[in-house]
Amino acid sequence: MHESACLRFRNEIRRFYLITVANIVFAGLVMALGISVSVQQAVLIYELSSIALYTTHSPVILCIALVAALAGLVWILSSIRIFEGIKAIKDDIDWKGGEVPDEAFTRLIVRMLSHYRDNRTIIRTMILVCTLGGICLFALGIVGSLEYLSISAGGIVFTLNTYLVVPLMLLTLGVAVVSLASSFYFSRFAKVWDERLGEIEVFEVLLKETLELYRE
């Protein structure tokens, strides 16, 4: 009974650790791409004589890129804060090895609960930021792969650059999938730990009764 609980705890921490690491990597990608496109667009705006001005320059792209860069930065900062706590707990479990004594195990649970309570709001924000980052990157990927775009009352005309489309679309798809997966797993993680916090409230009634037992 104890081993399975311990093993389950260990596995959950490892899984969450992996998701957090993946988050940091992809948050870096979103931020880098956002900054890269922002700079590119800023240069295009500055160089009024550039021929590219009439093709891909757009304040909309600049706005999306800036939002992506900002979302990536917030995403990284949030992920790192969660990562530090989860890494410390994971290192402790790994250091203790296979057999974790009762009290050491309870201590790890209390630490994880405390870490979760501290970062509950951040995790909720991350669920939104992951989705926003993915959407921004998806939009940047689409817009970046366009060679020519013209929107007029008569309709929309666009040309795709075939050399750019494949890698950009692959990157876009990859990051969009990871963003959505992160968002999904963070939601699941939050749901499971929220339920545990709910269970603890029930336990507290019992613990309170135990403490009150020896009042006299």
Add this chain to the structure above:
Amino acid sequence: MSGRRTAFEIYWEILVFCRTSQSFTGIVNRCNLNSKTGQEYLGFLVVKEYLVEVADGDKIRYVSTERAGEYIALFNSLYRKLFDTAPRFKL
């Protein structure tokens, strides 16, 4: 241990730590409490007879009583139960 903990988690931590006699400073440092809250938690546990004060020269040290063992055992079993039963987080 730092971060947001419930009072019951702090009681458990103090009682486990005080299995061997501990000074007030040692307890507040280990359990990451300030002197005011430390005093409140220790006062409560002493009144409830989960802790006893032992004189060590001119200083006072705190030791868990046998009753504390029941609370610790109950706390351990309840918290372990969180991972014995559903829900669980999977990839």
